[in-house]
Amino acid sequence: MNIHEHQAKQIFKNFGVPVLEGFPAETPKAARDAAEKLSSGKYVVKAQIHAGGRGKAGGVKIVDTPEEVEKAASDMLGMTLVTHQTGPEGKEVKKLYIEAGAAIADEFYLGITLDRQQEMPVMMASTEGGVEIEKVAAETPEKILKATINPLFGLQGFQIRQLAFELGLSKSQMKHFSKFASALYKAYIEKDASLIEINPLALLDDDRLIALDAKMGFDDNALFRQKEILNMRDFNEEEPTETDAGEHGMSYVKLDENVGCMVNGAGLAMSTMDIIKHKGGEPANFLDVGGGASAETVAKGMEIILSDKNVKAIFINIFGGIVRCDRIANGIIEATKKVDINVPVVVRLDGTNAGEAAEILKKSGIKQLITADDLNDGAEKAVEIV
Numbered sequence: 001m002n003i004h005e006h007q008a009k010q011i012f013k014n015f016g017v018p019v020l021e022g023f024p025a026e027t028p029k030a031a032r033d034a035a036e037k038l039s040s041g042k043y044v045v046k047a048q049i050h051a052g053g054r055g056k057a058g059g060v061k062i063v064d065t066p067e068e069v070e071k072a073a074s075d076m077l078g079m080t081l082v083t084h085q086t087g088p089e090g091k092e093v094k095k096l097y098i099e100a101g102a103a104i105a106d107e108f109y110l111g112i113t114l115d116r117q118q119e120m121p122v123m124m125a126s127t128e129g130g131v132e133i134e135k136v137a138a139e140t141p142e143k144i145l146k147a148t149i150n151p152l153f154g155l156q157g158f159q160i161r162q163l164a165f166e167l168g169l170s171k172s173q174m175k176h177f178s179k180f181a182s183a184l185y186k187a188y189i190e191k192d193a194s195l196i197e198i199n200p201l202a203l204l205d206d207d208r209l210i211a212l213d214a215k216m217g218f219d220d221n222a223l224f225r226q227k228e229i230l231n232m233r234d235f236n237e238e239e240p241t242e243t244d245a246g247e248h249g250m251s252y253v254k255l256d257e258n259v260g261c262m263v264n265g266a267g268l269a270m271s272t273m274d275i276i277k278h279k280g281g282e283p284a285n286f287l288d289v290g291g292g293a294s295a296e297t298v299a300k301g302m303e304i305i306l307s308d309k310n311v312k313a314i315f316i317n318i319f320g321g322i323v324r325c326d327r328i329a330n331g332i333i334e335a336t337k338k339v340d341i342n343v344p345v346v347v348r349l350d351g352t353n354a355g356e357a358a359e360i361l362k363k364s365g366i367k368q369l370i371t372a373d374d375l376n377d378g379a380e381k382a383v384e385i386v
Contacts, residue, residue: 001218003232004048006097008196008214015187017180019211022099024048031073034098035066042101045072047093050237052199052215053083053132059093062101069098084132087256094236102210107200108167109133110181112188121149121188123181125163129200155185172207180209191229192222241304248300250289257282258386260305260314260343262298264289264323272317275375281383284311294323295331299338306339313344315382317375320351329357333364344385346370348378 009019022044023034035043043066047059054060059081061072073096082090107129115122125145128136136143145166147159160181164174180201188196195217202212223230235243245252251266259281263269266288273283285305289297298316305314318328328349335341345368349357361371370385372378 001220001223001229001233002050002237003216003218003229004050004095004097004234004237005046005214006048006095007232008216009211011187011191011216012184012211012214015190016183017187017211018209019214020100020102022097025073025096025098026077026094028070028074028077031096031098032066032070035069038098038100040100043069044099044101045069045076046097046099047076047079047081048095048097049081049086049091049093050234051081051083051085051091052197053085054081057081057083059083073098084134091237102202102212103205104202104212105205106203107212108203109136109197109199110184110201111195111197111199112185112193113195115148118148120151121185123147123149123155123159123163123185125167127167129202131199133197133199149185151189154189155182169203170207173203173209176207176209191216192219192226193217194219241307245287245301245304248297250287250297250301250304252288252301252304253286254308255283255285256310257284258310258312259382260284260287260308260311262287262289262301262305262314262316262318264318268317268319272315272375272379275379276315276383279379279383281379281386284308294327295334298328298331299335302335302339302341302345306342311343313346313382313385315378316345316347316349317378318347318349318351320349320354320357324353325349325351325357326353326360329360332361332369333366336366336368341366341368344368344370346372346378346382346385348372348375350374 006024012019021038025031025034043063045061047054063069063072076093079093080090109126109129111124126143128143145163147163149155160178164177169177193216197215198211200212202210218229239254242252259276261272261283263272269286269288276283287301289301361369372381
């Protein structure tokens with residue numbers, strides 16, 4: 001789960017991470033009122049969407065007066081921002097953040113995420129502040145500095161000093177950086193974050209460090225103990241089908257291609273997507289209906305997949321371990337009665353009562369259903385169809 005910049009900055013503030021004064025706004029009038037509360041000669045109007053690269057797309061404006069803030073807000077609200085993280089469809093701007101300006105001496109990048117290979121958090125820093133970190137990683141990876149953090153001991157002083165030294169900070173600046181990094185790591189751990197990014201991290205003329213931007217993502221599995229974070233959720237920023245699937249106990253991620261996938265189990269789902277790619281096709285989604293798939297979940301899964309106009313075929317790949325294959329076969333048939341199936345559906349069922357399931361599907365008389373002998377055969381048939 002992700003949150004907006006202004007929400008992340010409120011969390012930062014609570015943990016002692018320095019931020020500039022600012023207020024959220026949803027109308028031009030509210031934006032002007034917010035500016036009038038700020039004691040600043042410059043004002044920054046920021047679009048609030050769950051994506052980076054807003055500045056290059058016109059989602060960040062620096063102006064001189066509250067009147068100009070109102071005008072910029074009027075222009076920005078309702079516009080569609082297309083960035084390297086939104087995809088070509090972009091995201092509509094429905095909220096703004098009005099922030100005080102600052103005299104910036106230098107800009108850096110600072111972030112914390114989980115290094116899954118080392119199974120520990122990693123703090124990353126770079127002198128390339130304000131530049132897309134993906135671009136830095138691709139073109140100048142040596143400029144990304146890392147400190148792997150053992151969660152048993154936490155972020156250590158020597159690690160902070162090493163990062164500060166490699167960033168080229170002075171002794172005075174190192175003192176501010178130490179407090180900043182320590183507070184940021186505390187927020188990361190206590191709020192069950194999966195990602196924190198500050199780009200840029202601004203060094204001011206007086207050697208203070210300020211989070212000019214703030215991006216936070218959270219571990220969905222920990223939200224049950226993070227009620228405050230859960231209340232910050234903005235469904236307008238989420239893919240509706242992904243939200244719908246979650247409400248029905250399924251994991252769904254929409255992609256951009258044409259082979260719909262319905263699988264039980266995340267590992268099997270990933271393998272199914274891999275073999276579709278291996279056969280020359282492109283998966284349209286990740287969909288895990290769970291181990292206890294039923295007629296209702298299969299029907300809902302098909303409904304969600306078919307809501308994507310790009311889907312030209314569906315590949316159902318179910319392993320009958322917890323649930324029997326014959327029950328899944330009956331569930332698929334029931335699903336065709338509840339949902340208008342307008343594309344071919346390739347079905348591969350393996351495991352308990354797989355033979356009985358194959359017979360049920362063959363005798364169903366449903367033209368759209370195509371049975372597969374195994375995973376390889378199913379993926380080939382699905383790809384051949386599209």
